[in-house]
Amino acid sequence: xxDLASVASGSFDPAAFLGAALPKLFGLVExxxxxxxxxxxxxxxxxxxxxxxxxxxxxSEVQRAxxxxxxxxxxxxxxxxxxxxxxxxxxxxxxxxxDDAQALATAVTDLLAVVGGLPAALAGLGKDxxxxxxxxxxxxxxxxxxxxxxxxxxxxxxxxxxxxxxxxQVADTLKRLAEAGALVDDAFAxxxxxxxxxxxISFRYEWAPTLESWPKGExxxxxxxxxxxxxxxxxxxxxxxPPSVEVxxxxxKFSLILFASEPLVTIPFERMSxxxxxxxxxEVDVVLGDIVFGGFLSFVExxxxxxPLDGFSDPRASRSRPRA
Numbered sequence: 001x002x003d004l005a006s007v008a009s010g011s012f013d014p015a016a017f018l019g020a021a022l023p024k025l026f027g028l029v030e031x032x033x034x035x036x037x038x039x040x041x042x043x044x045x046x047x048x049x050x051x052x053x054x055x056x057x058x059x060s061e062v063q064r065a066x067x068x069x070x071x072x073x074x075x076x077x078x079x080x081x082x083x084x085x086x087x088x089x090x091x092x093x094x095x096x097x098x099d100d101a102q103a104l105a106t107a108v109t110d111l112l113a114v115v116g117g118l119p120a121a122l123a124g125l126g127k128d129x130x131x132x133x134x135x136x137x138x139x140x141x142x143x144x145x146x147x148x149x150x151x152x153x154x155x156x157x158x159x160x161x162x163x164x165x166x167x168x169q170v171a172d173t174l175k176r177l178a179e180a181g182a183l184v185d186d187a188f189a190x191x192x193x194x195x196x197x198x199x200x201i202s203f204r205y206e207w208a209p210t211l212e213s214w215p216k217g218e219x220x221x222x223x224x225x226x227x228x229x230x231x232x233x234x235x236x237x238x239x240x241x242p243p244s245v246e247v248x249x250x251x252x253k254f255s256l257i258l259f260a261s262e263p264l265v266t267i268p269f270e271r272m273s274x275x276x277x278x279x280x281x282x283e284v285d286v287v288l289g290d291i292v293f294g295g296f297l298s299f300v301e302x303x304x305x306x307x308p309l310d311g312f313s314d315p316r317a318s319r320s321r322p323r324a
Contacts, residue, residue: 026256029222034211034229055186057202058144058177062112064204065147065170068163069105072154075163076101082270083158097159104150111147114140122191130191131184144178161273161285162230162250168279169234169246205233223255246277266292 024030080094118140122130135141152171155164177183208230213220228251235245250273258265268289276282293300 025222025251029214031229034214034222034224035209053186053190054177054180054182055190058140059112059115060202061170061173061177062108062115065108065151065174066105066112068166068170069101069108069151072159072163072167073098073101073105075160079158079160094158097154097156100150100154101159104147104154107147107150111143114143118187119191122187125191127184127188130188134184134187141178141183144174148172148174148178160250160271160287161275161283162248162271165246165248165275165283166232201237203233203235203237205231207231219257219261221257221259223257224251225253228252228254242278244278246279247275249274262295264293264295264297266294268292 025034076094076098080091080098083090083094122133125133133139148171151167151174155167155171157164159167208227210226211224211228212226213224214222230248230250230252232248233246235243237243250271251269252271254269254272256267256269257263258267268291270287270289271285272287273285274282275285293304
């Protein structure tokens with residue numbers, strides 16, 4: 001992967017950047033074929049690195065947590081809307097997910113205000129008093145732990161894999177910072193104007209390129225929304241302990257149309273997600289919408305009305321009687 005020539009000219013060539021780095025979609029379409037040929041340099045993915053002490057890392061990570069929690073709330077709302085007509089247990093589960101997601105978004109926003117005010121609140125205190133203030137009952141450390149637990153509790157279906165994976169990152173990071181043994185020392189050093197030792201280097205890479213349907217024209221085989229794709233990579237290198245790397249990718253709201261000019265089958269995808277990294281085995285999450293049949297297969301639409309594609313979820317009970 002590399003694109004130095006177009007970057008130097010002030011533009012960004014996705015095909016040159018990607019090369020053959022990623023597998024083909026459905027074994028047929030390369031990602032670079034779904035991207036505009038050239039775009040402004042602002043469209044290029046950015047790699048962000050930070051070398052921070054424990055205390056300074058808290059505000060940075062909580063800021064990221066705010067965006068992650070809000071995205072989780074948006075995804076939970078989409079899940080609730082999708083099952084609205086179904087009602088029953090599915091709707092109740094989705095509504096509970098949304099309520100928890102919105103509560104988390106509010107809690108993380110409140111936590112950011114607390115963290116942002118720590119330098120002023122701790123100014124002039126001795127090291128022991130800084131430690132007491134940080135670890136006070138209901139204080140910043142307790143709030144970090146509580147927010148971490150709330151984020152982890154939200155990591156459950158039917159929330160999409162992409163959102164669950166990012167929430168897991170948030171929960172792990174906030175818990176680790178709350179339990180860091182160097183927190184008090186680093187906080188006191190920062191308040192005294194010293195430059196504490198950098199305990200870790202974090203890096204993030206996020207890309208949400210503008211996509212085009214394939215092939216271009218009125219009858220695409222793969223129909224995409226401009227904002228269908230998100231790719232995210234995050235990692236941490238620590239002074240003690242092994243490095244960690246997480247890779248996330250999600251393709252949302254797209255359709256496979258067979259065949260484009262006179263569709264026989266249209267397969268809508270709510271999402272296709274991938275998660276992998278040092279934390280465990282790779283995960284793939286695929287959620288389909290309602291498949292539509294056309295042309296000489298349109299009779300299947302009638303059958304679908306009579307027999308759901310997922311079968312009978314609540315078959316009629318039968319009883320047997322012993323013969324006299």
